[in-house]
Amino acid sequence: MNLEASIRAADLPAAIDSLRSGADVNRVGPEGLTPLMIAASLGQLQMVELLLTAGATVHVIEPRMGSTALHKAVQSGNSDVVGLLLDHGSFIDQQSPVLGNTPLMDAVLNKHEEVVRLLLERGARTTIRNHWQQTALDLAHDDHLDAITRLIEARNVTDADHIGTLTLIAAVKAGDTSEVERLIAAGAPLNQRTPIVGNFDDDYTPLGLASREGHTDIVRVLLDAGADPRRVVGLMRGTPVHEASYFGHADVIRVLTANLETTGAPAAEIDAQGPYNGLTALHDAVWHGHVDAARTLIDAGARLDLRTHAGLTPRELALVYGYDGLAKILSEAERN
Structure with missing residues (x-):
């Protein structure tokens, strides 16, 4: 049989x-x-x-x-x-x-x-x-x-009801630094997550949302309080550095990639590749032509040789989208 x-x-x-x-x-x-x-x-x-x-x-x-x-x-x-x-x-x-x-x-x-x-x-x-x-x-x-x-x-x-209890998440989205500080002092969980209900905030941490929205001061507050920048966020399973890079928030990237002694938190995963498409944070910055964000990542030591699932390095991705100036910056960085 x-x-x-x-x-x-x-x-x-x-x-x-x-x-x-x-x-x-x-x-x-x-x-x-x-x-x-x-x-x-x-x-x-x-x-x-x-x-x-x-x-x-x-x-x-x-x-x-x-x-x-x-x-x-x-x-x-x-x-x-x-x-x-x-x-x-x-x-x-x-x-x-x-x-x-x-x-x-x-x-x-x-x-x-x-x-x-x-x-x-x-x-x-x-x-x-x-x-x-x-x-x-x-x-x-x-x-x-x-x-x-x-x-x-x-x-x-x-x-x-659960979303309504996520007061730290709400304060982060509102960009209310004082309220974020108050809630952290009151013991709000730093790494709480939003439920997956079918909106753009699904499965985000406060740090992920702050990085996405470009709230640099809040990112700094969260890191100083011990928020973990290595936790993946969102349905794309990227990192807070991915979020900041995708939206071109160079100041947030600087905070996230600062030295351990400066942030008081674990170093961010600057070269993590997204499981869906293989993009690093640098790829994300290049994808949308964010020159300042890309420069910040290069200065922070982001690898230039990692390839997406489509086989492209950041420089090659810049050429695909016609970002000649950005491709030149990346080419110069590759030679250094």
Whole structure:
């Protein structure tokens, strides 16, 4: 019995024998499904555990509709399988490209209240829309799923209430240095994060927001108080230095890249590369033609040789966008 047949027969010993005999745990079958997708679709917790232990990847999508093993687990209604896949790195909000459905939407459509509850507890966003411009809440309303509707509405209220408690974040956004100082003195958490609710402030720290908004004095206050400049911020998973560089805030960059003795904080990650596109802070400054920001980063010792995922150094990126003056600055820096 091959691996797929073992899974469909719910025969765990046979599946183990197949894997021991060298069966490919990620082999795509004629329907475009991997063994993990099949086991997840059938809600087989022990089989899913076995396949994950054997190296099954959770990130494969099937080629017809673009669903993942997590979508399949949600459709099965087995919340234990859903939780296990999330524990192994499944993207909780991944949308299928044909329908635009997230796992949360599929849980609503399949009327699996327990799975909806779990996904909400694990941070699934409620504001995403599918290709019919429907949110999960819209789907619940349309199908008269009162209990599920209440769950999603309660989560939205919780998110709004949580944002309201982030007083340091609010003071930073307002650029109110005195209030920032007062709140820090009162014990406000320096590295608090905004929830992921579907706006431009998702998953930011106070330092990340201050760097993005160009509030140099607040950046200095936060660093002096012990805010960590190495923490990634935002959905792009960049650093505060990325934020300041992208928006051309050279003064903020100077504060963030100052010596340890000056800032009283850990040195910032000046050469960190964003996981989405491989851009460093210097690439970000170049991308938008911010000459002063780029000069500041060069003076701070930013590497000039790192390449984006598209294979470009900062100088090459400047040439792509026609920033000849900036390319000359970078070329001179490369020679020094």
